[in-house]
Amino acid sequence: MTDRPAITPSEPSAPEQETPPRVEPRPIEPGLGFEKWMGFLSSFVAPLTLVTALLFYFGYVSTREFFRYFGVDVDIIGLSSQEFVMRSPGALFIPVMVLTLLAAAAILGHRALRKWLLAQQRRAQRRVIGILAWTGIGFILAGLALAFLVPFLPGWTYGQLLTPLFLAIGAGLAAYASATVRALDPSGGGRGVVVLLVLVMIAGTFWSTATIAQWWGLGQARSLAADLTTLPAVVLDTRERLYPGNDDITFQQLGDEASVGDPAAAPQTFGYRYFGLRLLAQGGGRLYLVPDSWSPDASTLVVPYDDVRVRFRFVPDADPPAP
Secondary structure (H helix, E strand, C coil): CCCCCCCCCCCCCCCCCCCCCCCCCCCCCCCHHHHHHHHHHHHCCHHHHHHHHCCCCCCHHHHHHHHHHHHCCHHCCCCCCCHHHHHHHHHHHHHHHHHHHHHHHHHHHHHHHHHHCCCCCHHHHHHHHHHHHHHHHHHHHHHHHHHHHHHHCCCCCCCEHHHHHHHHHHHHHHHHHHHHHHHHHHCCCHHHHHHHHHHHHHHHHHHHHHHHHHHCCCHHHHHHHCCCCCCCCCEEEEECCCCCCCCCEEEEEHHHHHCCCCCCCCCCCEEEEEEEEEEEEEECEEEEEEECCCCCCCCCCCHHHHHEHHHEEEEEECCCCCC
Protein backbone atom coordinates (compact mmCIF):
# COMPACT_ATOMS: atom_id res chain seq x y z
CA MET A 1 0.00 0.00 0.00
CA THR A 2 1.68 3.12 -1.23
CA ASP A 3 1.46 6.32 0.59
CA ARG A 4 -0.38 9.03 -1.30
CA PRO A 5 1.06 12.45 -1.07
CA ALA A 6 -0.84 14.62 1.29
CA ILE A 7 -2.95 17.16 -0.41
CA THR A 8 -2.40 20.52 1.02
CA PRO A 9 -5.52 22.62 0.74
CA SER A 10 -4.79 25.74 -1.18
CA GLU A 11 -5.54 28.99 0.44
CA PRO A 12 -8.60 30.62 -1.05
CA SER A 13 -7.64 33.55 -3.15
CA ALA A 14 -9.05 36.87 -2.12
CA PRO A 15 -11.86 38.03 -4.41
CA GLU A 16 -10.87 40.74 -6.75
CA GLN A 17 -12.28 44.04 -5.62
CA GLU A 18 -14.00 45.89 -8.35
CA THR A 19 -13.13 49.52 -8.60
CA PRO A 20 -16.36 51.55 -8.53
CA PRO A 21 -16.83 53.72 -11.55
CA ARG A 22 -15.77 57.24 -11.04
CA VAL A 23 -18.70 59.57 -10.89
CA GLU A 24 -18.07 63.03 -12.12
CA PRO A 25 -19.31 65.62 -9.67
CA ARG A 26 -22.41 67.29 -10.93
CA PRO A 27 -21.97 71.00 -11.27
CA ILE A 28 -24.02 72.94 -8.82
CA GLU A 29 -26.48 75.29 -10.36
CA PRO A 30 -26.56 78.52 -8.44
CA GLY A 31 -29.65 80.65 -8.42
CA LEU A 32 -33.23 80.33 -7.49
CA GLY A 33 -34.10 77.95 -10.30
CA PHE A 34 -36.85 79.98 -11.92
CA GLU A 35 -38.01 77.10 -14.07
CA LYS A 36 -38.67 75.07 -10.92
CA TRP A 37 -40.43 77.92 -9.15
CA MET A 38 -42.52 78.77 -12.21
CA GLY A 39 -43.64 75.15 -12.38
CA PHE A 40 -44.38 75.18 -8.65
CA LEU A 41 -46.45 78.35 -8.88
CA SER A 42 -48.25 77.18 -12.01
CA SER A 43 -49.62 74.23 -10.03
CA PHE A 44 -51.56 76.78 -7.96
CA VAL A 45 -52.42 79.29 -10.69
CA ALA A 46 -53.58 76.73 -13.23
CA PRO A 47 -56.93 75.79 -11.66
CA LEU A 48 -59.76 77.69 -13.26
CA THR A 49 -61.35 78.46 -9.90
CA LEU A 50 -58.30 80.39 -8.71
CA VAL A 51 -57.98 82.30 -11.98
CA THR A 52 -61.65 83.21 -11.78
CA ALA A 53 -61.25 84.30 -8.16
CA LEU A 54 -58.36 86.60 -9.09
CA LEU A 55 -60.32 88.08 -12.00
CA PHE A 56 -63.28 88.63 -9.68
CA TYR A 57 -61.15 90.33 -7.02
CA PHE A 58 -59.37 92.75 -9.36
CA GLY A 59 -62.62 93.44 -11.19
CA TYR A 60 -64.28 94.19 -7.87
CA VAL A 61 -61.44 96.52 -6.81
CA SER A 62 -61.54 98.55 -10.03
CA THR A 63 -65.36 98.67 -10.11
CA ARG A 64 -65.58 99.76 -6.48
CA GLU A 65 -63.20 102.64 -7.18
CA PHE A 66 -65.18 103.56 -10.31
CA PHE A 67 -68.52 103.89 -8.51
CA ARG A 68 -66.99 105.45 -5.41
CA TYR A 69 -65.99 108.42 -7.56
CA PHE A 70 -69.70 109.03 -8.15
CA GLY A 71 -70.52 108.51 -4.47
CA VAL A 72 -72.05 105.05 -4.86
CA ASP A 73 -71.19 101.93 -2.89
CA VAL A 74 -70.78 99.12 -5.41
CA ASP A 75 -72.13 96.57 -2.94
CA ILE A 76 -75.64 98.06 -3.02
CA ILE A 77 -75.92 97.96 -6.82
CA GLY A 78 -76.14 94.19 -6.87
CA LEU A 79 -73.67 93.39 -9.66
CA SER A 80 -73.14 89.70 -10.31
CA SER A 81 -69.84 87.87 -10.08
CA GLN A 82 -69.77 87.52 -13.85
CA GLU A 83 -70.04 91.30 -14.25
CA PHE A 84 -67.07 91.83 -11.95
CA VAL A 85 -65.05 89.26 -13.92
CA MET A 86 -65.95 90.95 -17.22
CA ARG A 87 -64.76 94.29 -15.85
CA SER A 88 -61.32 92.96 -14.81
CA PRO A 89 -59.41 92.56 -18.14
CA GLY A 90 -58.96 96.29 -18.61
CA ALA A 91 -57.46 96.67 -15.14
CA LEU A 92 -55.20 93.61 -15.52
CA PHE A 93 -53.93 94.12 -19.06
CA ILE A 94 -50.96 96.33 -18.18
CA PRO A 95 -49.86 94.42 -15.01
CA VAL A 96 -50.04 91.05 -16.77
CA MET A 97 -48.03 92.28 -19.75
CA VAL A 98 -45.38 93.86 -17.52
CA LEU A 99 -45.10 90.80 -15.26
CA THR A 100 -44.83 88.47 -18.26
CA LEU A 101 -42.01 90.51 -19.78
CA LEU A 102 -40.23 90.76 -16.42
CA ALA A 103 -40.51 86.99 -15.89
CA ALA A 104 -38.99 86.34 -19.32
CA ALA A 105 -36.16 88.80 -18.63
CA ALA A 106 -35.56 87.23 -15.20
CA ILE A 107 -35.25 83.75 -16.68
CA LEU A 108 -32.76 84.91 -19.31
CA GLY A 109 -30.80 86.87 -16.72
CA HIS A 110 -30.75 83.89 -14.38
CA ARG A 111 -29.31 81.58 -17.03
CA ALA A 112 -26.62 84.09 -18.01
CA LEU A 113 -25.66 84.70 -14.37
CA ARG A 114 -25.59 80.96 -13.69
CA LYS A 115 -23.06 80.35 -16.45
CA TRP A 116 -20.93 83.24 -15.31
CA LEU A 117 -20.91 82.18 -11.65
CA LEU A 118 -19.89 78.60 -12.51
CA ALA A 119 -16.82 79.96 -14.27
CA GLN A 120 -15.75 82.19 -11.37
CA GLN A 121 -13.84 81.60 -8.18
CA ARG A 122 -15.61 81.37 -4.84
CA ARG A 123 -14.54 84.90 -3.90
CA ALA A 124 -16.13 86.43 -6.99
CA GLN A 125 -19.28 84.39 -6.42
CA ARG A 126 -19.62 85.67 -2.87
CA ARG A 127 -19.12 89.25 -4.02
CA VAL A 128 -21.94 89.02 -6.56
CA ILE A 129 -24.25 87.26 -4.10
CA GLY A 130 -23.52 89.90 -1.49
CA ILE A 131 -24.42 92.69 -3.91
CA LEU A 132 -27.72 91.00 -4.73
CA ALA A 133 -28.53 90.36 -1.06
CA TRP A 134 -27.76 93.88 0.16
CA THR A 135 -29.61 95.43 -2.76
CA GLY A 136 -32.66 93.35 -1.86
CA ILE A 137 -32.36 94.30 1.81
CA GLY A 138 -32.16 97.96 0.80
CA PHE A 139 -35.39 97.71 -1.23
CA ILE A 140 -37.13 95.93 1.66
CA LEU A 141 -36.11 98.62 4.13
CA ALA A 142 -37.25 101.34 1.71
CA GLY A 143 -40.61 99.59 1.29
CA LEU A 144 -41.07 99.30 5.05
CA ALA A 145 -40.21 102.97 5.49
CA LEU A 146 -42.75 103.98 2.84
CA ALA A 147 -45.39 101.79 4.48
CA PHE A 148 -45.13 103.95 7.61
CA LEU A 149 -44.73 107.29 5.80
CA VAL A 150 -47.45 107.03 3.13
CA PRO A 151 -50.37 107.44 5.61
CA PHE A 152 -48.87 110.81 6.60
CA LEU A 153 -48.48 111.89 2.94
CA PRO A 154 -52.03 111.65 1.55
CA GLY A 155 -51.23 113.82 -1.47
CA TRP A 156 -48.45 111.53 -2.69
CA THR A 157 -50.36 108.83 -4.56
CA TYR A 158 -47.28 107.18 -6.06
CA GLY A 159 -46.27 105.99 -2.62
CA GLN A 160 -49.21 103.58 -2.67
CA LEU A 161 -47.59 101.79 -5.62
CA LEU A 162 -43.92 102.17 -4.70
CA THR A 163 -44.41 100.57 -1.28
CA PRO A 164 -45.48 97.11 -2.54
CA LEU A 165 -43.12 97.33 -5.53
CA PHE A 166 -40.09 97.92 -3.31
CA LEU A 167 -41.12 95.05 -1.03
CA ALA A 168 -41.64 92.69 -3.97
CA ILE A 169 -38.36 93.61 -5.69
CA GLY A 170 -36.37 93.46 -2.46
CA ALA A 171 -37.83 90.12 -1.42
CA GLY A 172 -37.19 88.68 -4.88
CA LEU A 173 -33.53 89.73 -4.91
CA ALA A 174 -32.97 88.53 -1.34
CA ALA A 175 -34.64 85.20 -2.12
CA TYR A 176 -32.47 84.75 -5.20
CA ALA A 177 -29.31 85.49 -3.23
CA SER A 178 -30.32 83.15 -0.40
CA ALA A 179 -31.15 80.36 -2.84
CA THR A 180 -27.81 80.85 -4.60
CA VAL A 181 -25.93 80.52 -1.32
CA ARG A 182 -27.88 77.39 -0.53
CA ALA A 183 -27.05 75.92 -3.96
CA LEU A 184 -23.33 76.58 -3.53
CA ASP A 185 -23.35 75.16 -0.01
CA PRO A 186 -26.26 72.68 0.47
CA SER A 187 -25.30 72.13 4.11
CA GLY A 188 -25.99 75.73 4.92
CA GLY A 189 -29.78 75.32 4.97
CA GLY A 190 -31.95 78.35 4.52
CA ARG A 191 -34.86 76.81 2.62
CA GLY A 192 -37.40 78.36 5.00
CA VAL A 193 -35.91 81.83 4.45
CA VAL A 194 -36.26 81.42 0.69
CA VAL A 195 -39.88 80.30 0.99
CA LEU A 196 -40.80 83.23 3.24
CA LEU A 197 -39.11 85.75 0.96
CA VAL A 198 -40.90 84.30 -2.08
CA LEU A 199 -44.22 84.67 -0.24
CA VAL A 200 -43.40 88.31 0.47
CA MET A 201 -42.59 88.80 -3.21
CA ILE A 202 -45.93 87.29 -4.26
CA ALA A 203 -47.82 89.39 -1.71
CA GLY A 204 -46.09 92.56 -2.90
CA THR A 205 -46.92 91.74 -6.52
CA PHE A 206 -50.55 91.11 -5.60
CA TRP A 207 -50.68 94.38 -3.66
CA SER A 208 -49.16 96.32 -6.57
CA THR A 209 -51.66 94.85 -9.03
CA ALA A 210 -54.57 95.75 -6.75
CA THR A 211 -53.29 99.34 -6.57
CA ILE A 212 -53.10 99.54 -10.36
CA ALA A 213 -56.65 98.16 -10.56
CA GLN A 214 -57.82 100.94 -8.22
CA TRP A 215 -56.13 103.55 -10.39
CA TRP A 216 -57.70 102.03 -13.48
CA GLY A 217 -61.20 102.27 -12.02
CA LEU A 218 -60.62 105.85 -10.89
CA GLY A 219 -59.26 106.80 -14.31
CA GLN A 220 -62.28 105.28 -16.04
CA ALA A 221 -64.62 107.22 -13.75
CA ARG A 222 -62.85 110.52 -14.42
CA SER A 223 -62.87 109.87 -18.15
CA LEU A 224 -66.60 109.19 -18.07
CA ALA A 225 -67.30 112.22 -15.86
CA ALA A 226 -65.59 114.41 -18.46
CA ASP A 227 -68.26 113.45 -21.01
CA LEU A 228 -71.43 112.00 -19.52
CA THR A 229 -73.32 112.48 -22.78
CA THR A 230 -72.26 108.96 -23.78
CA LEU A 231 -74.73 107.61 -21.20
CA PRO A 232 -78.44 107.16 -22.00
CA ALA A 233 -80.50 110.28 -21.35
CA VAL A 234 -83.35 109.87 -18.87
CA VAL A 235 -86.62 111.73 -18.43
CA LEU A 236 -87.81 111.08 -14.89
CA ASP A 237 -91.35 111.46 -13.54
CA THR A 238 -91.78 111.46 -9.76
CA ARG A 239 -94.66 111.75 -7.34
CA GLU A 240 -92.79 114.02 -4.96
CA ARG A 241 -90.52 116.97 -5.52
CA LEU A 242 -86.80 116.21 -5.69
CA TYR A 243 -84.02 118.62 -4.83
CA PRO A 244 -80.97 117.43 -6.81
CA GLY A 245 -79.01 120.62 -6.12
CA ASN A 246 -77.57 120.87 -9.64
CA ASP A 247 -78.38 123.51 -12.25
CA ASP A 248 -78.13 121.01 -15.12
CA ILE A 249 -81.17 119.13 -13.79
CA THR A 250 -84.38 120.97 -14.59
CA PHE A 251 -87.98 120.06 -13.83
CA GLN A 252 -91.50 121.00 -14.70
CA GLN A 253 -94.72 120.48 -12.80
CA LEU A 254 -97.12 118.17 -14.56
CA GLY A 255 -100.85 118.63 -14.97
CA ASP A 256 -103.72 116.20 -15.17
CA GLU A 257 -102.23 114.64 -18.31
CA ALA A 258 -99.67 112.92 -16.11
CA SER A 259 -102.14 110.09 -15.43
CA VAL A 260 -103.56 109.73 -18.92
CA GLY A 261 -103.75 106.12 -20.04
CA ASP A 262 -104.71 104.70 -16.67
CA PRO A 263 -108.35 105.63 -15.90
CA ALA A 264 -108.22 103.88 -12.54
CA ALA A 265 -105.24 105.89 -11.38
CA ALA A 266 -105.74 108.89 -9.15
CA PRO A 267 -105.07 112.27 -10.75
CA GLN A 268 -101.61 113.76 -10.40
CA THR A 269 -100.00 110.35 -9.82
CA PHE A 270 -96.75 111.80 -11.15
CA GLY A 271 -96.51 115.46 -10.41
CA TYR A 272 -92.95 116.36 -11.47
CA ARG A 273 -90.84 115.70 -14.55
CA TYR A 274 -87.05 116.06 -14.51
CA PHE A 275 -84.67 116.58 -17.43
CA GLY A 276 -80.88 116.62 -17.73
CA LEU A 277 -80.28 113.18 -16.20
CA ARG A 278 -78.14 110.29 -17.38
CA LEU A 279 -78.33 106.62 -16.40
CA LEU A 280 -75.12 105.60 -14.63
CA ALA A 281 -76.23 102.13 -13.49
CA GLN A 282 -79.24 100.12 -12.47
CA GLY A 283 -79.61 97.19 -10.13
CA GLY A 284 -81.23 96.09 -6.94
CA GLY A 285 -84.52 97.68 -7.98
CA ARG A 286 -82.94 101.14 -8.18
CA LEU A 287 -81.81 103.63 -10.80
CA TYR A 288 -78.55 105.52 -10.32
CA LEU A 289 -78.79 108.81 -12.19
CA VAL A 290 -76.20 111.55 -12.72
CA PRO A 291 -76.56 115.03 -14.26
CA ASP A 292 -75.58 115.79 -17.85
CA SER A 293 -72.27 117.25 -16.70
CA TRP A 294 -70.29 116.39 -13.58
CA SER A 295 -69.17 119.24 -11.36
CA PRO A 296 -68.18 119.76 -7.72
CA ASP A 297 -71.84 120.24 -6.77
CA ALA A 298 -73.00 117.17 -8.71
CA SER A 299 -74.35 114.08 -7.01
CA THR A 300 -75.86 110.74 -7.92
CA LEU A 301 -79.60 110.35 -7.52
CA VAL A 302 -80.82 106.95 -6.36
CA VAL A 303 -84.49 106.34 -7.09
CA PRO A 304 -86.47 103.06 -6.81
CA TYR A 305 -88.27 101.66 -9.83
CA ASP A 306 -91.66 101.50 -8.10
CA ASP A 307 -91.84 105.20 -7.21
CA VAL A 308 -90.90 106.75 -10.57
CA ARG A 309 -91.62 106.59 -14.27
CA VAL A 310 -88.70 106.83 -16.69
CA ARG A 311 -88.13 107.32 -20.39
CA PHE A 312 -84.76 106.59 -21.97
CA ARG A 313 -83.14 108.19 -24.99
CA PHE A 314 -80.08 106.36 -26.24
CA VAL A 315 -77.26 108.22 -27.91
CA PRO A 316 -77.19 107.81 -31.71
CA ASP A 317 -74.11 106.49 -33.48
CA ALA A 318 -71.57 109.25 -34.03
CA ASP A 319 -70.66 107.72 -37.40
CA PRO A 320 -73.85 106.13 -38.77
CA PRO A 321 -73.65 103.92 -41.85
CA ALA A 322 -74.33 105.48 -45.20
CA PRO A 323 -77.92 104.99 -46.44
